[in-house]
Amino acid sequence: MTTETIDVRKHNREAWDRQVSLGNRWTQPVAPEVIAAARRGEWSVVLTPSKPVPASWFGDVAGKRLLCLAGGGGQQAPVFAAAGAKVTVLDNSPGQLGQDRLVAEREGLELRLVEGDMRDLSAFEDGSFDLIFHPCSNSFVDTILPVWREAFRVLRPGGVLLSGFTNPVIFLFDPELQDKGVLQVKYKMPYSDFTSLTEAERRRYTDKHEPLCVAHTLQDQIGGQLDAGFLLAGYFEDKFEKGDLVAEYFDSYIATRALKPVTP
Numbered sequence: 001m002t003t004e005t006i007d008v009r010k011h012n013r014e015a016w017d018r019q020v021s022l023g024n025r026w027t028q029p030v031a032p033e034v035i036a037a038a039r040r041g042e043w044s045v046v047l048t049p050s051k052p053v054p055a056s057w058f059g060d061v062a063g064k065r066l067l068c069l070a071g072g073g074g075q076q077a078p079v080f081a082a083a084g085a086k087v088t089v090l091d092n093s094p095g096q097l098g099q100d101r102l103v104a105e106r107e108g109l110e111l112r113l114v115e116g117d118m119r120d121l122s123a124f125e126d127g128s129f130d131l132i133f134h135p136c137s138n139s140f141v142d143t144i145l146p147v148w149r150e151a152f153r154v155l156r157p158g159g160v161l162l163s164g165f166t167n168p169v170i171f172l173f174d175p176e177l178q179d180k181g182v183l184q185v186k187y188k189m190p191y192s193d194f195t196s197l198t199e200a201e202r203r204r205y206t207d208k209h210e211p212l213c214v215a216h217t218l219q220d221q222i223g224g225q226l227d228a229g230f231l232l233a234g235y236f237e238d239k240f241e242k243g244d245l246v247a248e249y250f251d252s253y254i255a256t257r258a259l260k261p262v263t264p
Contacts, residue, residue, distance in 0.1 A: 006194060009117055011212060012140045013092045018209040020095035029074030029099045035107045038082035045076040047135050047164030048238035048253035057162055057234055057257045061085040064130040069151065070118040070137035072096030078103040080133070081111055088112040088129070090121070092140070119143065121150040128154045136164040136253065139213040142192070144220055148228035152260055161230060161258040164238075168215035170252045175204065178245055191215040222256065230258035 020027040037043060044052040062084030068077040072091030077100050081087045089111060091097050097113045104111045114123055118134075119141055132151050138144045151161050174186035187196050193205060193212035205212060226232065234257030239247035246252050 008140075008142050008194065008212070008214075009092060013094075015209055015211040016093035016140075017095035019211070020093070020099065022209070026075070027073050027096060027099055029103045030078060032107065035078060035082045035103070035109070038079045041083065043079050043083055045079055045133070046238075047133070047162060047255040049136075049240045051236065051238040051255075053162060053255065054234070054236075057160070058131070061131070065128065067124075067129045067132045067154070069121075069132050069134040069147075070140070071133055071135050072100055072113075074099030074103045076133060076135065077111055078107065078109055081109040082107065085131075086110075088114060088124075090114045090116045090118065090123075092117060117141075119146040119150065121154050124154045126153055127156040127159075130156055130159050132159070132161045134161065134163040136166060138163075138221075139166055139216065140211050142194070142214050144216050145224050145227075148224045148230070152228040152230060155260045157260055157262045159260045161225070161260070162255070163225070163258070164253060164255045165216070165221050167237075167250075167252045167254060168217055169250075170246050171213070171215035173246070181245060183245060183249070189215065190217065218254075221254070225256065225258050229260065231261060233257045233259050 047053050061080055064085050066080050066085040066087050068087060068089040070091055071077060072089055072093060073096045077087050077089045089097060089100050094115055097115060100111055100113055116123060118138065132155060138147055155161060168189060171191040172185045172187050174184045177184050192214045193202060236255050237251035238253040238255065239251045
């Protein structure tokens with residue numbers, strides 16, 4: 001199984017649909033009290049596992065055209081809508097979009113839901129959005145440079161891209177030893193669940209119906225945004241609060257705030 005012999009998008013769409021049925025943390029819709037608080041102007045969201053995104057990264061979202069890019073799951077998008085934003089959600093998983101629909105119908109919120117590939121935003125015209133919120137999700141595609149180029153295109157001049165992603169270093173370690181409390185380097189970069197594992201190793205994930213990941217380099221994650229034309233205007237690191245051995249040694253998740261210049 002390689003990226004040449006498997007449809008990455010199809011595999012991960014089906015895997016995330018399965019995760020919805022299993023109640024994965026990132027598929028659980030927000031509670032009514034979260035929406036009620038957002039309507040009062042009291043809200044926060046995450047791009048990474050734990051740390052809330054600074055409010056200053058958003059400004060006032062009321063009336064803004066906001067795209068949740070690969071951000072389904074009934075979590076951030078309904079909060080933005082309750083806070084007054086005009087929200088579109090693009091996600092590869094119909095199940096994840098269904099969680100957003102569930103909250104929208106329950107709370108009387110307006111959300112535009114689009115099933116699609118984060119690498120292809122041809123459904124949207126140039127300059128369609130004021131803000132793009134892109135939580136940790138681009139490890140589920142095999143290339144991310146098109147993601148940054150498309151995000152740049154569909155943002156208006158002066159628009160903002162907020163992104164979360166993994167530090168690729170976390171993919172270097174032997175996962176079986178990691179479960180036993182040992183960090184030992186096993187894999188080389190560039191790492192991919194599709195190309196770096198034996199079939200037996202890959203079944204560790206596929207038998208549990210988990211999505212498969214690709215470890216994109218920081219050059220592609222950060223440098224790719226700059227090459228697309230963005231200016232980096234904010235940065236922080238994060239980790240899982242507990243249950244992650246790597247987190248005992250370093251913060252392995254990254255969030256960036258990038259601006260599309262008003263003039264080229």
